Amino acid sequence: xxxxxxxxxxxxxxxxxxxxxxxxxxxxxxxxxxxxxxxxxxxxxxxxxxxxxxxxxxxxxxxxxxxxxxxxxxxxxxxxxxxxxxxxxxxxxxxxxxxxxxxxxxxxxxxxxxxxxxxxxxxxxxxxxxxxxxxxxxxxxxxxxxxxxxxxxxxxxxxxxxxxxxxxxxxxxxxxxxxxxxxxxxxxxxxxxxxxxxxxxxxxxxxxxxxxxxxxxxxxxxxxxxxxxxxxxxxxxxxxxxxxxxxxxxxxxxxxxxxxxxxxxxxxxxxxxxxxxxxxxxxxxxxxxxxxxxxxxxxxxxxxxxxxxxxxxxxxxxxxxxxxxxxxxxxxxxxxxxxxxxxxxxxxxxxxxxxxxxxxxxxxxxxxxxxxxxxxxxxxxxxxxxxxxxxxxxxxxxxxxxxxxx
Amino acid sequence: xxxxxxxxxxxxxxxxxxxxxxxxxxxxxxxxxxxxxxxxxxxxxxxxxxxxxxxxxxxxxxxxxxxxxxxxxxxxxxxxxxxxxxxxxxxxxxxxxxxxxxxxxxxxxxxxxxxxxxxxxxxxxxxxxxxxxxxxxxxxxxxxxxxxxxxxxxxxxxxxxxxxxxxxxxxxxxxxxxxxxxxxxxxxxxxxxxxxxxxxxxxxxxxxxxxxxxxxxxxxxxxxxxxxxxxxxxxxxxxxxxxxxxxxxxxxxxxxxxxxxxxxxxxxxxxxxxxxxxxxxxxxxxxxxxxxxxxxxxxxxxxxxxxxxxxxxxxxxxxxxxxxxxxxxxxxxxxxxxxxxxxxxxxxxxxxxxxxxxxxxxxxxxxxxxxxxxxxxxxxxxxxxxxxxxxxxxxxxxxxxxxxxx
Numbered sequence: 001x002x003x004x005x006x007x008x009x010x011x012x013x014x015x016x017x018x019x020x021x022x023x024x025x026x027x028x029x030x031x032x033x034x035x036x037x038x039x040x041x042x043x044x045x046x047x048x049x050x051x052x053x054x055x056x057x058x059x060x061x062x063x064x065x066x067x068x069x070x071x072x073x074x075x076x077x078x079x080x081x082x083x084x085x086x087x088x089x090x091x092x093x094x095x096x097x098x099x100x101x102x103x104x105x106x107x108x109x110x111x112x113x114x115x116x117x118x119x120x121x122x123x124x125x126x127x128x129x130x131x132x133x134x135x136x137x138x139x140x141x142x143x144x145x146x147x148x149x150x151x152x153x154x155x156x157x158x159x160x161x162x163x164x165x166x167x168x169x170x171x172x173x174x175x176x177x178x179x180x181x182x183x184x185x186x187x188x189x190x191x192x193x194x195x196x197x198x199x200x201x202x203x204x205x206x207x208x209x210x211x212x213x214x215x216x217x218x219x220x221x222x223x224x225x226x227x228x229x230x231x232x233x234x235x236x237x238x239x240x241x242x243x244x245x246x247x248x249x250x251x252x253x254x255x256x257x258x259x260x261x262x263x264x265x266x267x268x269x270x271x272x273x274x275x276x277x278x279x280x281x282x283x284x285x286x287x288x289x290x291x292x293x294x295x296x297x298x299x300x301x302x303x304x305x306x307x308x309x310x311x312x313x314x315x316x317x318x319x320x321x322x323x324x325x326x327x328x329x330x331x332x333x334x335x336x337x338x339x340x341x342x343x344x345x346x347x348x349x350x351x352x353x354x355x356x357x358x359x360x361x362x363x364x365x366x367x368x369x370x371x372x373x374x375x376x377x378x379x380x381x382x383x384x385x386x387x388x389x390x391x392x393x394x395x396x397x398x399x400x401x402x403x404x405x406x
Numbered sequence: 407x408x409x410x411x412x413x414x415x416x417x418x419x420x421x422x423x424x425x426x427x428x429x430x431x432x433x434x435x436x437x438x439x440x441x442x443x444x445x446x447x448x449x450x451x452x453x454x455x456x457x458x459x460x461x462x463x464x465x466x467x468x469x470x471x472x473x474x475x476x477x478x479x480x481x482x483x484x485x486x487x488x489x490x491x492x493x494x495x496x497x498x499x500x501x502x503x504x505x506x507x508x509x510x511x512x513x514x515x516x517x518x519x520x521x522x523x524x525x526x527x528x529x530x531x532x533x534x535x536x537x538x539x540x541x542x543x544x545x546x547x548x549x550x551x552x553x554x555x556x557x558x559x560x561x562x563x564x565x566x567x568x569x570x571x572x573x574x575x576x577x578x579x580x581x582x583x584x585x586x587x588x589x590x591x592x593x594x595x596x597x598x599x600x601x602x603x604x605x606x607x608x609x610x611x612x613x614x615x616x617x618x619x620x621x622x623x624x625x626x627x628x629x630x631x632x633x634x635x636x637x638x639x640x641x642x643x644x645x646x647x648x649x650x651x652x653x654x655x656x657x658x659x660x661x662x663x664x665x666x667x668x669x670x671x672x673x674x675x676x677x678x679x680x681x682x683x684x685x686x687x688x689x690x691x692x693x694x695x696x697x698x699x700x701x702x703x704x705x706x707x708x709x710x711x712x713x714x715x716x717x718x719x720x721x722x723x724x725x726x727x728x729x730x731x732x733x734x735x736x737x738x739x740x741x742x743x744x745x746x747x748x749x750x751x752x753x754x755x756x757x758x759x760x761x762x763x764x765x766x767x768x769x770x771x772x773x774x775x776x777x778x779x780x781x782x783x784x785x786x787x788x789x790x791x792x793x794x795x796x797x798x799x800x801x802x803x804x805x806x807x808x809x810x811x812x
Binding site: 004007038039040051053054055104105106132133134135136137138139140141142151153210211214215217218220221222223224226227228229230254256341342343347348349350351 | 410413444445446457459460461510511512538539540541542543544545546547548557559616617620621623624626627628629630632633635636660662747748749753754755756757
């Protein structure tokens with residue numbers, strides 16, 4: 001590492017997902033919406049667009065009525081520096097009121113949510129159904145049920161999150177660009193590594209998976225994104241042993257970038273490959289990826305795309321059925337949504353349909369029980385203009401130093 | 407940045423928290439325990455000790471009976487490379503059976519948990535109470551209740567997590583050592599920065615909070631820990647503006663290290679400080695920290711420690727009550743547990759008692775409405791031997807380059 005890489009450009013902040021909740025309330029006539037969660041809860045992030053404190057907080061949405069404007073209430077820990085002020089500055093969406101309530105550490109969040117609801121509901125004979133995401137904490141649910149509310153799980157947020165707005169796609173493009181920077185660092189390190197009897201070395205010291213991972217992660221944070229503990233390097237050797245020469249090394253990065261969106265990039269590299277098995281697997285994986293892309297269009301379901309990709313990989317001489325009794329390497333393909341979660345709907349192995357606004361990771365490859373795994377993958381967006389790779393990155397089995405300096 | 411920093415030494419893996427669940431079941435006579443959560447769920451991590459996939463998974467514990475050994479069942483997504491095999495290799499604790507069930511992506515996790523329970527419970531007239539953590543997802547709770555189970559929230563995991571074993575304290579020491587490496591990098595950068603009219607510069611370019619954060623985070627990942635999006639740099643200027651000369655810059659790092667444990671280190675630095683207000687605030691914060699440490703002993707509650715520290719800081723001429731009508735800078739002190747979560751019980755502002763095995767972050771300082779904030783903080787452990795700073799790091803308002811090279 002020399003100098004500081006230029007950070008990636010920041011993206012605009014996407015707008016709040018509260019309108020999806022508001023629409024679900026209008027549709028169902030529910031009395032409100034409640035969610036409680038921690039910083040890692042992607043639905044909460046979608047509603048607030050704030051990288052909140054490492055603590056529990058609540059969002060309560062109350063629709064407008066004759067006496068009230070529609071209102072979002074944020075119940076946040078009072079002792080977290082800045083947490084309250086971040087929420088006090090909110091005005092998104094602009095047509096609803098936003099209010100912050102300090103969360104008291106000695107009282108359960110669910111009890112405090114009940115008190116917020118009681119301000120609005122004690123005097124009225126409203127419908128007492130509340131919409132909640134399916135992962136609402138059980139204790140909050142019990143507090144609300146004890147107050148006479150019926151809880152109805154809503155998929156409104158999950159559904160809304162599956163269609164990325166242009167601003168969200170910009171966030172995804174930005175973090176995916178950072179992912180390619182991390183991968184380019186990995187390639188540069190591997191291209192300058194030296195094969196020895198015990199495996200690869202770099203600067204005279206063993207190049208372990210763990211050491212390579214640290215180099216990739218340092219690049220990711222230097223360009224301004226979080227590795228999100230998602231950088232994985234897989235080879236036939238242990239994480240603390242030198243990486244093997246002449247064998248496939250699988251690299252996966254899925255950093256988290258501005259506003260919480262994830263990238264996803266997978267490559268397989270081999271230093272001093274003699275061709276043969278891994279070369280054939282690599283070509284098959286690339287063909288599988290292309291076959292998948294040809295299938296990516298609105299109305300097609302994820303399982304169909306996976307099936308076509310597996311068939312294409314299999315055409316290169318790999319097993320396609322999980323019950324294939326042979327010990328041949330097996331073709332694989334996984335397609336799933338990527339956004340505020342590194343893995344979100346549409347889920348692999350389901351009949352979830354793709355649509356305009358879907359952003360999916362596609363990963364294809366082969367698994368050999370003894371020789372390891374080959375995987376190639378990246379992000380694709382479906383829009384009015386068709387299918388596009390979010391950020392291009394070259395495909396090569398042999399590592400190439402694509403950086404000016406190392 | 408020159409070269410690669412030496413990574414911190416890894417820690418041994420702490421043992422599974424399942425015995426705490428087992429004890430709670432024996433005590434209550436419950437039919438089993440269920441938890442469902444994602445990778446960020448610290449209770450799940452405590453039970454499995456696996457940094458699981460970015461996806462929902464379940465842990466079911468069934469006590470032994472006349473026909474069965476006690477058994478832990480892990481329901482994990484089948485399409486996550488390695489996830490199933492990681493759990494198949496488990497044998498902790500050794501006196502119970504461990505079993506892995508592939509989670510089907512087309513069926514709700516709660517339904518699959520119900521099927522796991524039905525294997526054991528259909529033929530018996532057992533007590534049908536299940537212990538669950540309070541954050542069990544609402545939809546799983548509904549699936550279990552529909553099958554006739556009564557759910558009883560258990561605090562067994564929370565309670566067990568609050569007492570750190572010697573191995574857990576090693577994990578905390580390891581990541582806290584990495585936190586000090588990140589702080590030393592920040593100091594080195596600030597010590598070599600140049601004050602200019604518009605603020606600090608480094609290598610001729612503006613030194614913004616964001617740029618300094620990237621440098622700290624690069625150091626953290628280079629020594630092998632995750633910044634966990636917890637590195638915060640706060641000054642009177644915006645993140646994208648040059649950091650101010652002569653004014654306090656607050657730096658907080660709370661990386662996540664081996665086996666998921668967090669560090670916590672806070673310092674306040676000022677480049678070319680002229681003394682005066684920030685010097686007095688710094689001395690007061692340091693005295694507040696010492697006052698807090700004198701209070702740290704088994705049986706004392708968190709609020710008491712905070713109160714004593716605030717009083718000590720206040721003795722240096724700062725306001726101590728939140729309703730103080732003056733515009734004076736205000737004394738603050740926060741004490742809370744740190745472990746698999748960066749913030750966990752005992753919680754600040756509560757009457758939770760400290761005990762042998764507690765590891766707490768103590769942070770003291772002053773907030774001035776116009777001149778900014780001063781904060782000093784670190785981790786302390788309470789053990790049979792008394793109170794100890796987990797990892798020492800010098801206190802200095804002026805940045806000192808403590809690294810050999812930069």
